[in-house]
Amino acid sequence: MKIYSYILLSLFSACIFFSCSRSASNGENQQTEQQKDTLSNDSLLTLVQQQTFQYFWEGAEKTSGLARERIHMDGVYPENDQDVVTIGGGGFGVMNILVGIERGFITRQEGAQRLEQVVNYLEKADRFHGAWPHWLHGPSGKVKPFGTKDNGGDLVETAFMAQSLLCVRQYFAEGNDQEKAVAAKADKLWKDIDWNWYRNGGQNVLYWHWSPEYGWEMNFPVTGYNECLIMYVLAAASPTHGVPAEVYHEGWAKKGAIKSSAEQYGYPVVLNFNGNEGTVGPMFWAHYSYLGLDPRELKDEYADYWELNKNQTLIQRQYCIENPKHFKGYGENAWGLTASYSVKGYAGHSPKEDFGVISPTAALSSYPYTPEYSMQVIHYLYNQLGDKVWGKYGFYDAYSETEDWFPKRYLAIDQGPIPIMIENQRSGLLWNLFMSAPEVKGGLKKLGFSSPKI
Template identity: 55%
Template sequence: MIKFSALFMLITFLGCDSSGSSTDNGPVVTPPVTVPPVVKLTDDELLDVVQKQTFAYFWDYAESNSGMARERYIPQDPSFDQNIVTTGGSGFGLMAIVSGMSRGYISKAQGADRLNKIANFLNTAERFHGAWPHWINGTTGRVIPFGTKDNGGDLVETSFLVAGMITVREYFKNGTTEEKAVAQKFDTLWKGVEWQWYTNNQNKLFWHWSPNYNWEMNFPLEGYNECLITYVMAAASPTHAIAPAAYHEGWARSGGIVSAKTKYNLPLILKHNGAEEFGGPLFWAHYSYLGLDPNQLTDKYANYWDLNTNHTKINYLYAVANPKNFKGYGANYWGLTASYSRNGDGSIGYDAHMPSNDKGVISPTAAISSIVYTPLESKAFIRNLYENYKTETWGVAGFYDAHSQHYQWTAQRYLAIDQGPEMVMLENYRTGLLWQLFMNAPEVKQGLINLGFHSGKYGF
């Protein structure tokens, strides 16, 4: 832009007086002022903006004492539940920090320092036969009950955390002295989980154990849902491994996990618990697969790439069909999964959105975290939200947790378990980094082999 003084000198030089008329050639015609067009971000620029902003959840808004991921963050009320940290969401956060270091959002020294703080905290936090609880007080390390009887070990949340630990270990294992020390701390922590204890002497894993209520919650891990990674971690343990029979008889229900159903001409492949017509909420295609690479991954029950891609496409096609006529649903506005939700009175609640439980609420994490399966459809969603609904949906840690065009409503808050998969799957889509680190861990490979998996991509 030409400054005013320079512009005046230029006018004088061209023979114009201050009245705007030429001394030689008549009046000067002032060119029209044109506003430069808004330059749209390229796809890669857009993904980087979203990934970097989402990373802030795990870096800028983590719990200060522990370094762990807060269960939730509400920008309008940052003190709300500020000391409640989440085990599973922190596992996703460990992977997010690895991605952040790789992309230069933070330095490796900064990442190592934060990860060392997290490892030290987890070493002193309450554990129950090696498993951490769902919620922990980030100040004291004591369990915060998730429910009356849910005041002990949470094996599923622990498995999400452990997958992150292994990823960090693999990233740091050949690094500096400080990085190797962090890797060793996480290696020791994950090897302390007593997976076999959580079979309760049966051929299946159980989600919870409480020192007060023992096995009273009685929640066996039977497929299919988000818990595949729990069996993989339990089979991979070099210290407390489960027998393969627990996977085949418990998780796979002696073959009963397999489904012959189709939707929109796409096979569901496995029986989604309680959601056998369309498949369950989309986080079932995300949580287990942040480190576990479904590309070319098979066992005798499923091709896991086909399983997750079909699940995602069915969810997408449902939104395109839009049988309930919710405003906005379509090719660039889709994605049903568990997130904050809108209660009937307009207040904020929580719900497991899916085609069989559609409340007119879209969860950005659903489409964004599915980018590895549906890149074109996911990028169309991201661009629509960012370019057309940014003022409603965009905040300090990326897209808010839930949005509804139909009700003109937004849940202006965040959850660790929703922001984490966005960050991690964007990285996996762009580079495959977290998949490569996790899948090349020797214990992971051996655990998968023990359960009868094959991966053409990783050579087993």
């Protein structure tokens, strides 16, 4: 009987212990959730910036200091892919270093040292008439073909890097000796880009690719409207290898045919997207060219660029609220379609190509255009979906509630704009740096732009 009584007493005590432990654990979880829910907008924005910044700081390829093309937390990669660095995403990473310095995520000295590593690497890496390729093999600096014939210069990716190099030059121009040396090398790298070569024999349009092996066989003249406006601005701005204004007006703007009279959900579309009247493209078209180029009150004979980008954001948001395909999770708290990983491999998501996949960068990098609406998405992702979409380097690239698909994977080209565009709304950091460059002011005037900053 004593043994039986002892067993009962022990079981009773254990039940009390586990009950109390479970209550304590639940209390701790509730407290954590309450802390998450009570994060101020300002604190949450800083957290998102800092966590995403780490992709480009801690996650950078070691030899170059540049961004890796992708980081998969599941450890599954395409063959021979882990050492690939990306020039466009690398440029976004360079701008993220400046954000990191300003926000105190790293010291100014640490940032200068990393950027010194980057410009030294870029100086020695493969270039083709001044343009870098889309991909480089990080350890060697040699081109890694993006496709069979895409093994030479990529002028669009190079433009994204050049945008960042001008920001670095402006940031460090009056610094200490090390910083001035970084600024000088960034300046030379930018001035060595032969934009005029990429007119393919003097045509009034810029071509995306050139290969020493295949020449112009990729045959991709870049016309608007898409993410490539910055390429034309920089080509016009170059003091060493610039192009005439006709290249912009005849090639990019197609002699005015770029203009659109269409509306969606009551918002003017403003510009035709790749010749398709009334079509709204992936959200990155409102981000990549405007990481440095300030769209506020930026106008030319074709568009008000603030209206263009804000309207694209509002149209996409309204599309996701109306949700014509009835995907789970779409609405005021979850909107934004852009190029990213997808349930169908990789896709340029937009209202015309919608597979039920939300890409966090779409709404987050639109923060300057729709701060209140983008903040709703940030809170939903962080507080409601939580660890399903949030990891070591910020929000994962894409997810689908419809498919219960939550891959723990990142892409540089999508992570990069998030801290930059949030910072542009908070302080105007990159907009102010880029627009302060004399060549940029001159290039914009040459093309007929107006802005309070030129």
